[in-house]
Amino acid sequence: MPPRRPRLSTHFARLLLAAAAVAAPTASAAPPIVPGIDARDSLPPDHARDVLLTELSCTACHGAGQTLPPKRGPDLSQVAARAKLPYLTAFIADPGATKPGTTMPHLLHGLDDSERAAAAAAITAYLASLTDERPDDIPPGQRSAKRGRDLFHTVGCAACHSPEDTELQGSPPLHRLTDKYTAASLTQFLEAPLESRPSGRMPDLKLDHFEARDLAAYLLREPAADSPPPEAKAAPGQIAEGRELFTRHRCYQCHDTGEKVEAPAEAPALADLDLAKPCTTARFDLAPDQRAAIAAAPAAPSRSHTLLTSMLRMNCVACHTAGDFSAPSPERNPHFTTTNINLGEQARIPPRLDLGRKLKPDWRRKVVVTGASSRPYMNTRMPAFGAPPEIESLLATALEPPADPLPEPPPRGEQKSARDAGLLLVGDKNLSCVACHTWKGESATTLHGIELTSMTDRLREDWFHAYMLNPSEFHPGTIMPNFWPGGNAVRPELLGGDPAQQIDAIWQYLERGREARSPSGIRREPLFYGPGDDGRAVVLRRQYRGIGKRGIGVGYPGGINIAFDALQLRLGSVWAGDFGEMSGVWRGQGSGVVNEGSREVSRLQTGPDIARLPAPGSPWPALPEQTRPEGYQFEGYTLDKAGRPAFRYRVGDLGVTDYLTDDGPKLTRTLTFAAPAPDGLYLRIGSTETAPAGDGDSYALDRGLRVGAPPATYLFEGRELRLPLAGETEITLHYWFEPK
Numbered sequence: 001m002p003p004r005r006p007r008l009s010t011h012f013a014r015l016l017l018a019a020a021a022v023a024a025p026t027a028s029a030a031p032p033i034v035p036g037i038d039a040r041d042s043l044p045p046d047h048a049r050d051v052l053l054t055e056l057s058c059t060a061c062h063g064a065g066q067t068l069p070p071k072r073g074p075d076l077s078q079v080a081a082r083a084k085l086p087y088l089t090a091f092i093a094d095p096g097a098t099k100p101g102t103t104m105p106h107l108l109h110g111l112d113d114s115e116r117a118a119a120a121a122a123i124t125a126y127l128a129s130l131t132d133e134r135p136d137d138i139p140p141g142q143r144s145a146k147r148g149r150d151l152f153h154t155v156g157c158a159a160c161h162s163p164e165d166t167e168l169q170g171s172p173p174l175h176r177l178t179d180k181y182t183a184a185s186l187t188q189f190l191e192a193p194l195e196s197r198p199s200g201r202m203p204d205l206k207l208d209h210f211e212a213r214d215l216a217a218y219l220l221r222e223p224a225a226d227s228p229p230p231e232a233k234a235a236p237g238q239i240a241e242g243r244e245l246f247t248r249h250r251c252y253q254c255h256d257t258g259e260k261v262e263a264p265a266e267a268p269a270l271a272d273l274d275l276a277k278p279c280t281t282a283r284f285d286l287a288p289d290q291r292a293a294i295a296a297a298p299a300a301p302s303r304s305h306t307l308l309t310s311m312l313r314m315n316c317v318a319c320h321t322a323g324d325f326s327a328p329s330p331e332r333n334p335h336f337t338t339t340n341i342n343l344g345e346q347a348r349i350p351p352r353l354d355l356g357r358k359l360k361p362d363w364r365r366k367v368v369v370t371g372a373s374s375r376p377y378m379n380t381r382m383p384a385f386g387a388p389p390e391i392e393s394l395l396a397t398a399l400e401p402p403a404d405p406l407p408e409p410p411p412r413g414e415q416k417s418a419r420d421a422g423l424l425l426v427g428d429k430n431l432s433c434v435a436c437h438t439w440k441g442e443s444a445t446t447l448h449g450i451e452l453t454s455m456t457d458r459l460r461e462d463w464f465h466a467y468m469l470n471p472s473e474f475h476p477g478t479i480m481p482n483f484w485p486g487g488n489a490v491r492p493e494l495l496g497g498d499p500a501q502q503i504d505a506i507w508q509y510l511e512r513g514r515e516a517r518s519p520s521g522i523r524r525e526p527l528f529y530g531p532g533d534d535g536r537a538v539v540l541r542r543q544y545r546g547i548g549k550r551g552i553g554v555g556y557p558g559g560i561n562i563a564f565d566a567l568q569l570r571l572g573s574v575w576a577g578d579f580g581e582m583s584g585v586w587r588g589q590g591s592g593v594v595n596e597g598s599r600e601v602s603r604l605q606t607g608p609d610i611a612r613l614p615a616p617g618s619p620w621p622a623l624p625e626q627t628r629p630e631g632y633q634f635e636g637y638t639l640d641k642a643g644r645p646a647f648r649y650r651v652g653d654l655g656v657t658d659y660l661t662d663d664g665p666k667l668t669r670t671l672t673f674a675a676p677a678p679d680g681l682y683l684r685i686g687s688t689e690t691a692p693a694g695d696g697d698s699y700a701l702d703r704g705l706r707v708g709a710p711p712a713t714y715l716f717e718g719r720e721l722r723l724p725l726a727g728e729t730e731i732t733l734h735y736w737f738e739p740k
C-alpha cells in the first residue's frame, strides 16, 4: 500500500486553499481533482500513476515514446459562444484559483501580474474572434429549477458530481457556473457535452432539450455575482498577440481551436524526466500523494491493468463495480433508484462490469459509445462516452481474451426441436421467464425486467450458459431463480431434463428474436394516448421516429396528428387516427420512442423547412436527422385556448411563428414572419417520391398526405415544391389525407 493521503484533513486543506485563492487570485490553488481515483479512500497503487499522467494530460506535451493517451481539454473553437468572456479571462489567468480542483494547469505562472492580465486578455480576445456567437441570456422558468434538481439526483449527475448540500471528495467541481454560463448556453452544453468536451470525461447523459433546460435552471439557481460589462472591442494587434501566446504557452497541446498552429519545440519525453520534480512549464498544485504516485515505478502492463486503468480514468467505477473497485459509494448510493424495486437491487444499481466475458462486442460498443440501454426501469442512465482514443483503447482491450475465460458452450441440439422446447420453457406454464422479463415490451406480470427478444443480440452464448446455471454467482442477491439447482431440472419432462440441452433450447428459441412465436402468458396492454373529449389538443415532447429527441408531438381532436422537429425547425411527420401508443415511452425510463397510432405516417424531409438559397434551383441544405442547422434558434411555443401550440423560432434574424390548427381531419398551417421575409428565402413544402400529382392548388405528398398552398407560386425543383418567401409576412398551407 502506498502512503495514504489523510483524506478528511486534505479535503479541508483544499477548501481552505480554495478560499485563499479566491481572495488572492494569484495564490497557489487547490490540487486538481481526478474523479476516478480521488473519490476513493486511497489512491489505487497499481493504477494511480497512469491515471494521473493521462488525466492531467502530462502526456499531451511529454508524449514521445509512450502509449498513454492524454485526456485533452475542451474544444475551444466555440468557447466564446458558451462561456462569458470575463470568466474566461480570469480562468486563463489562473485556472486553479478561478475553479479550484480544475485539471487545467497554470501556464501563465511565469509572468508578473500585469503581464499575466494582459496575456489572458489577449488570449480571450483571440478565442472570442473564433466565433461571432455569444451566449443568449433568456432566463429559465421557475418550475424548471425544481425539475432540474430532481433530474440531477436521479439520472446520474450525482454519481460523479457532489449531490446538493454535500462536498464529496473526488467530485468534478461545478464552480461559479453563473459567472461562466447563461441558461441557454448551459442548456446547449448539457444537451451535447461531447461536442465541446470530446474527451468524454463529462459524458452525454442523453438529456432531451427540456431536461437539459431544467438542469441548467437548477445549476444556475444562484444569481450571478454581477452582470458582465459589455464586450470591449479587441485592441489592434491583440487578437494576433493572443494567437501567438496561445501557441507559445502550449495551449494547443490540449485544445483544438479549429485553426492550425505552428508547434514550438517538443517537450522532453516522459522517460527522460525525473518525475519527482514538479513540471516547470505546466503548474499543477499536486497533493503530496499525487506527486508520490506520479513518481512511482510504472505497473507491469496486462489486460486487466489496462482495462481497470481506463475505467478509473473514465470514471466508469463511479457507477459500476469492476475488479476490486466497488460502486456506488455509500454517500452516492441513495441517488441510484428504480421505477420497480420488485425486481430487486439489480433494478437500481448498474450491473457489475465483466468486460469481455459477458457482452457481444457490437453491443458493448453501442452501450459505451452511444449509451444504448436495456434496463428501462433503471433511473440512472448509462451515459454515451463517444469514441475518444481512451474509449477505443478500452474497447480494444476488452476484445483480448480474458485470463479466466468461461467454458465453451455445449454443442447445439437440432434447431427445430430445440426452438419448440424453448418456446415452452420460456412461457408461463413452465419456467415462466415472462413473469419477470418482457417479450416485445410486455410481460405476464407487472414486472418488466430485461427484454428477452434481444438477449441473444447482447449476450455471449458461453456467458448465457454459465449464468443460467447459477445466476447468483454472477449477480449476488439477484431474484433471478436458479432453475437447475444441483443440476436438477424443475421441468424434467422436457429434453430429458438435461440442463445444458434446456438452456441451449432457450438460447436457440431466443435467437429468433422478434420473429419468434410469443410465449404463453404475455399480456398485451397497449397504452393509447391522445386528445380526450374536452376538445383540446395534446402536446407531448418526446423522441419521435425520424426526428429524435427534440420532437414535439401534437394530437388534434379532429383525428390528425403531427410531430414537429424543434431542432431542425420543420414539420417532421403527419399521420391520421390515434395519436400514439406509449408503452415504449411510459413503461420505459423516458428514453423510448413514441409509436405513432397509425401505420401510415407521412414522414417529411430532414433539414429546416425555411432556408436561404443562392438560387431557386440550388439544393436544399440537406442535413442528417438529429443535426442542428446553423443560424436557427428554437424559441419555444405558446398554446392557444384549445391547447394547440404555435411554435416560435428564428431563421437568421427573422422571427417566425409556425401555428397549426385543426378543422376536423384537416390542418391549417400559418407561418407568420415578424418582418417581410428577405430575398432568397424559401419555404420547402414537400417532396414526392414520384412526380408530384398536382391538380392546381394541391399536391400529393407521401402516403396519401395532400398539401394545399397559394396557387401559381410553386417552384418545382427536382422533386421539391418550393415557395419563394421574399416580401411575404404570412403563408397558409393546408394538410389532409386522401380518403382511402
Ligand code: HEC
Pocket (backbone or CB within 6 Å): 052, 053, 056, 057, 058, 059, 060, 061, 062, 105, 249, 250, 251, 253, 266, 267, 268, 273, 274, 275, 276, 277, 278, 279, 280, 281, 282, 284, 294
Ligand atoms: C503544456 C505542456 C506540458 C504539460 C501539460 C506538462 N509539461 Fe512538464 N514540461 C513541459 C516542458 C516544455 C518542459 C521543459 C521545460 C524546460 O525545458 O525548461 C517540462 C518539464 C518537465 C519536467 C522537468 C522539470 C525539471 O526541473 O527539469 C518534469 C519533471 C515535468 N515536466 C513533469 C510533468 C508532469 C508530471 C506533468 C503532468 C502532471 C507535466 N509535466 C505536464 C511541458 C509540459
Ligand code: HEC
Pocket (backbone or CB within 6 Å): 035, 073, 074, 099, 103, 152, 155, 156, 157, 158, 159, 160, 161, 172, 173, 174, 175, 177, 180, 190, 197, 199, 201, 202, 203, 205, 207, 215, 219, 314, 315, 316, 318, 383
Ligand atoms: C462520469 C462522471 C460524470 C457524470 C455522470 C456527469 N458529469 Fe459533469 N463533469 C464530469 C467531469 C469529469 C467534468 C469536467 C470535465 C473535463 O475536465 O473536461 C464535468 C463537467 C461538467 C460541467 C462543466 C463545468 C464547467 O466549469 O464548465 C457541467 C455543467 C456538468 N459537468 C454538469 C453535469 C450534469 C448536469 C450531469 C448530469 C446530467 C453531469 N454533469 C454528469 C463528470 C461527470
Ligand code: HEC
Pocket (backbone or CB within 6 Å): 056, 057, 058, 060, 072, 073, 074, 075, 076, 079, 083, 088, 091, 092, 099, 101, 102, 103, 104, 105, 107, 108, 123, 196, 246, 249, 250, 251, 252, 253, 254, 255, 282
Ligand atoms: C494539459 C492540458 C491543458 C493545457 C496545456 C491547457 N488547457 Fe485549457 N483546459 C484543460 C482542461 C482539462 C480543461 C477543462 C477544465 C475544467 O473544466 O475544469 C480546460 C479548460 C479550458 C477553458 C474553458 C473551456 C470550457 O469549455 O469551459 C479555456 C478557455 C482554456 N482551457 C484555455 C486554455 C488556454 C488559453 C491555455 C494556454 C494558456 C490552456 N487552456 C492550456 C486542459 C489544458
Ligand code: HEC
Pocket (backbone or CB within 6 Å): 155, 156, 157, 159, 311, 314, 315, 316, 317, 318, 319, 320, 350, 351, 353, 358, 359, 364, 367, 368, 372, 373, 374, 375, 376, 378, 380, 381, 382, 383, 385
Ligand atoms: C452515471 C453512471 C454510469 C457511468 C459513469 C457508467 N455507466 Fe455503464 N451503465 C450505467 C447504467 C445505469 C447501466 C444500465 C443501463 C441499461 O441497461 O439500461 C450501464 C450499463 C453498462 C453496460 C452494459 C452492461 C450489461 O450487462 O448490460 C456496459 C458494458 C457499461 N455500462 C460500460 C460502462 C463503461 C465502460 C463505463 C465507463 C467508460 C461506464 N459504463 C460508465 C451507468 C453508468
Ligand code: HEC
Pocket (backbone or CB within 6 Å): 343, 344, 346, 347, 351, 375, 425, 426, 431, 432, 433, 434, 435, 436, 437, 449, 450, 455, 459, 464, 467, 475, 478, 479, 480, 481, 483, 506
Ligand atoms: C423471478 C423473476 C425472474 C424470472 C422468473 C427469470 N428472471 Fe432472468 N432475471 C431477473 C432479474 C431481476 C435479472 C437481473 C437483471 C439485471 O441484472 O439488471 C435477471 C437477469 C437475467 C439474465 C441476465 C441478463 C443480463 O443482461 O444481465 C438472463 C440471461 C436472464 N435473466 C434470463 C432468464 C430466463 C431465460 C428466464 C427463464 C428461464 C428467466 N431469466 C427467468 C428475474 C427473473
